[in-house]
Amino acid sequence: MGSTAGRRRPTIEDVARLAGVSKGAVSIALNGHAGVADATRARISEAARTLSWRASVHARALRASRSFALGLFISRPPELLAADPFFPAFIAGVESILASRGLALVLQVVDENPETEAASYRRLAHEGRVDGVLLTDLRIDDPRFAWLTELDLPAVAVGRPSSGCPFPWLDTDDREGARQAVRHLIALGHRRIAHVGGAPGYVHSATRRRAWEDEMQAHGLEPRLFVEGDFTGEGGARATRRLLAHGPRPTAIVYANDLMAISGMSAATDAGLALPDQLSVVGFDDIPLAAHVRPALTTVRQDATDWGRSAARSLVALVDGEPLPAATITPASFIERSSTGSAPGE
Amino acid sequence: MGSTAGRRRPTIEDVARLAGVSKGAVSIALNGHAGVADATRARISEAARTLSWRASVHARALRASRSFALGLFISRPPELLAADPFFPAFIAGVESILASRGLALVLQVVDENPETEAASYRRLAHEGRVDGVLLTDLRIDDPRFAWLTELDLPAVAVGRPSSGCPFPWLDTDDREGARQAVRHLIALGHRRIAHVGGAPGYVHSATRRRAWEDEMQAHGLEPRLFVEGDFTGEGGARATRRLLAHGPRPTAIVYANDLMAISGMSAATDAGLALPDQLSVVGFDDIPLAAHVRPALTTVRQDATDWGRSAARSLVALVDGEPLPAATITPASFIERSSTGSAPGE
DNA sequence: ATCTATCTCTAAATCCATTTAGTGCCAGCC
DNA sequence: GGCTGGCACTAAATGGATTTAGAGATAGAT
Numbered sequence: 001m002g003s004t005a006g007r008r009r010p011t012i013e014d015v016a017r018l019a020g021v022s023k024g025a026v027s028i029a030l031n032g033h034a035g036v037a038d039a040t041r042a043r044i045s046e047a048a049r050t051l052s053w054r055a056s057v058h059a060r061a062l063r064a065s066r067s068f069a070l071g072l073f074i075s076r077p078p079e080l081l082a083a084d085p086f087f088p089a090f091i092a093g094v095e096s097i098l099a100s101r102g103l104a105l106v107l108q109v110v111d112e113n114p115e116t117e118a119a120s121y122r123r124l125a126h127e128g129r130v131d132g133v134l135l136t137d138l139r140i141d142d143p144r145f146a147w148l149t150e151l152d153l154p155a156v157a158v159g160r161p162s163s164g165c166p167f168p169w170l171d172t173d174d175r176e177g178a179r180q181a182v183r184h185l186i187a188l189g190h191r192r193i194a195h196v197g198g199a200p201g202y203v204h205s206a207t208r209r210r211a212w213e214d215e216m217q218a219h220g221l222e223p224r225l226f227v228e229g230d231f232t233g234e235g236g237a238r239a240t241r242r243l244l245a246h247g248p249r250p251t252a253i254v255y256a257n258d259l260m261a262i263s264g265m266s267a268a269t270d271a272g273l274a275l276p277d278q279l280s281v282v283g284f285d286d287i288p289l290a291a292h293v294r295p296a297l298t299t300v301r302q303d304a305t306d307w308g309r310s311a312a313r314s315l316v317a318l319v320d321g322e323p324l325p326a327a328t329i330t331p332a333s334f335i336e337r338s339s340t341g342s343a344p345g346e
Numbered sequence: 347m348g349s350t351a352g353r354r355r356p357t358i359e360d361v362a363r364l365a366g367v368s369k370g371a372v373s374i375a376l377n378g379h380a381g382v383a384d385a386t387r388a389r390i391s392e393a394a395r396t397l398s399w400r401a402s403v404h405a406r407a408l409r410a411s412r413s414f415a416l417g418l419f420i421s422r423p424p425e426l427l428a429a430d431p432f433f434p435a436f437i438a439g440v441e442s443i444l445a446s447r448g449l450a451l452v453l454q455v456v457d458e459n460p461e462t463e464a465a466s467y468r469r470l471a472h473e474g475r476v477d478g479v480l481l482t483d484l485r486i487d488d489p490r491f492a493w494l495t496e497l498d499l500p501a502v503a504v505g506r507p508s509s510g511c512p513f514p515w516l517d518t519d520d521r522e523g524a525r526q527a528v529r530h531l532i533a534l535g536h537r538r539i540a541h542v543g544g545a546p547g548y549v550h551s552a553t554r555r556r557a558w559e560d561e562m563q564a565h566g567l568e569p570r571l572f573v574e575g576d577f578t579g580e581g582g583a584r585a586t587r588r589l590l591a592h593g594p595r596p597t598a599i600v601y602a603n604d605l606m607a608i609s610g611m612s613a614a615t616d617a618g619l620a621l622p623d624q625l626s627v628v629g630f631d632d633i634p635l636a637a638h639v640r641p642a643l644t645t646v647r648q649d650a651t652d653w654g655r656s657a658a659r660s661l662v663a664l665v666d667g668e669p670l671p672a673a674t675i676t677p678a679s680f681i682e683r684s685s686t687g688s689a690p691g692e
Numbered sequence: 693a694t695c696t697a698t699c700t701c702t703a704a705a706t707c708c709a710t711t712t713a714g715t716g717c718c719a720g721c722c
Numbered sequence: 723g724g725c726t727g728g729c730a731c732t733a734a735a736t737g738g739a740t741t742t743a744g745a746g747a748t749a750g751a752t
Contacts, residue, residue: 054472059738085428126400405708
């Protein structure tokens with residue numbers, strides 16, 4: 001092995017020496033500020049390239065009182081995380097923005113204990129690890145709003161907060177897609193359309209439920225067949241069994257996510273129902289498997305990568321004190337596959 | 347609104363002033379070094395608590411020439427990421443170790459272009475963002491080994507590298523689980539057992555294929571029915587159609603991951619086969635949906651969270667110059683569900 | 693020729709915590 | 723009493739980059 005001890009990262013001092021100028025000149029030249037002759041600037045650039053020097057983030061951070069890093073907290077039970085395409089796509093979008101600006105993404109996985117969750121935020125803020133954070137998986141009356149305000153840490157919320165959000169937020173328009181799904185079922189002749197909701201307490205659970213309710217009522221139907229779910233496969237199956245147990249049975253079920261929907265299809269099959277002839281099913285998310293199960297799942301797709309980009313852009317602007325960009329979010333889109341069909345005749 | 351300008355993070359100077367001592371004393375006291383009277387130490391702790399002071403990572407990093415952060419690079423096409431429970435679980439495990447030591451996890455999503463991938467590593471290393479990195483999704487003749495050696499950045503590889511890996515690695519024992527799956531099929535009377543491989547170039551694709559080959563040969567069977575896959579649903583379906591198109595058809599298929607397996611089951615169903623009577627299917631990963639599709643998928647589970655913990659522990663030790671802990675990895679376990687059954691009579 | 697303005701660059705201060713060298717002080721010892 | 727040792731603490735150096743005040747040189751103006 002060996003080489004570990006030998007090398008030392010070059011400093012701005014080394015570059016200055018090689019270029020025959022002072023440290024200050026190097027800084028000015030490489031940051032594009034005015035005040036160095038073109039020839040000198042070229043010489044400095046060359047020296048920096050030769051040494052493959054890059055300014056230490058920590059020195060810059062110390063000087064600038066900035067971290068050049070943004071934080072993303074994930075607080076979900078592992079199973080939900082594993083089955084949801086949201087985070088990978090979202091993070092990919094966030095990174096595409098951060099990378100181009102030399103910012104890093106600090107990921108923090110916290111358990112759902114509010115005690116330790118608050119402590120995590122506090123630690124990152126007090127240590128100065130991040131300049132701001134992205135808030136996902138918004139909860140109803142989200143306690144994080146208060147914590148972050150208290151900590152004076154800039155944040156951008158992803159979603160439509162239930163109430164009094166002190167931070168800018170990204171209106172991820174998933175209502176229209178969800179309503180379109182219900183409309184689609186109604187057009188197919190369904191009247192008893194049930195909804196299996198997501199885990200309670202989350203804003204997006206409430207939003208999806210509301211979209212179902214609103215669209216039902218808009219067509220003069222009572223949104224009565226509701227069962228609370230939890231976004232897990234087991235929860236989806238259980239909710240489905242409950243809906244199918246007592247009459248009047250629904251002829252269609254709209255689930256708050258695909259995992260519950262696919263598990264629900266299995267539960268319905270187990271109960272002897274033929275899909276989609278006797279029961280239509282709609283999911284939410286469009287996970288990679290949605291198109292590959294049988295029947296292929298009709299669902300609503302959200303462009304999480306796009307959200308990630310927009311959220312990152314907003315947070316960067318917020319941290320830099322620039323005006324927030326007008327976020328243009330790709331709305332959720334309805335995807336018809338084969339798990340939905342005409343309502344069975346009475 | 348408003349308070350942003352008002353507050354300033356307290357510094358060690360503030361704590362020192364409040365406690366009536368010098369900065370040095372505060373540092374010594376709060377880092378648990380000997381050299382301050384107990385009474386003074388208590389006074390200092392109290393002052394720090396009052397101001398809710400935490401040492402700035404950047405100042406510490408600058409002084410110590412350490413970042414107190416580790417890096418994780420993800421370079422996968424989004425679809426593969428979204429359908430794989432590996433990363434969420436792995437990251438959760440990593441975090442559980444890092445959190446307790448005050449280390450942060452810097453996530454970097456890079457596209458698969460080797461040019462930009464190398465540049466990403468270079469940037470993080472030169473800027474001093476991280477003290478070391480975790481290498482996942484090992485590739486055959488992984489180019490990252492050379493880059494990181496060149497950059498002098500400590501690393502730990504997760505998996506069993508194909509060759510000349512200059513870094514410590516974690517032997518994630520998935521062979522036994524995979525062989526057990528094949529053995530299970532053979533015990534059920536299957537002889538024509540096919541394998542749909544993962545994306546070529548990855549070490550784990552090769553490992554799983556090898557496990558299938560070895561176990562087949564150990565029972566005097568020719569491992570001939572192989573089709574290369576790509577870990578995607580579409581790829582799994584395509585490979586399955588190919589296997590079922592020409593005789594002699596396999597009576598069982600072992601897939602390199604669950605996504606391909608579930609898509610394969612759909613393809614088989616589409617082709618008119620009854621599962622598991624006419625075709626047995628085994629997956630790999632145990633995604634949350636595996637138990638909830640029909641037939642429920644027989645598969646092999648790996649404890650990615652456990653890997654994450656072990657990998658993080660090893661990397662932390664490596665970075666700290668401590669002896670590497672003996673990694674005791676939970677081996678992959680075979681999970682029998684209903685997608686496998688007795689071989690059909692000839 | 694002298695003064696001013698401009699340009700190019702340097703020196704030093706700054707960000708904050710840690711560490712090292714060193715200062716006082718008291719106790720214990722011969 | 724004077725010397726040594728140890729304890730409790732302080733002052734200053736350090737890490738690496740940015741920024742500010744200012745120096746020196748040159749060109750242009752009067």
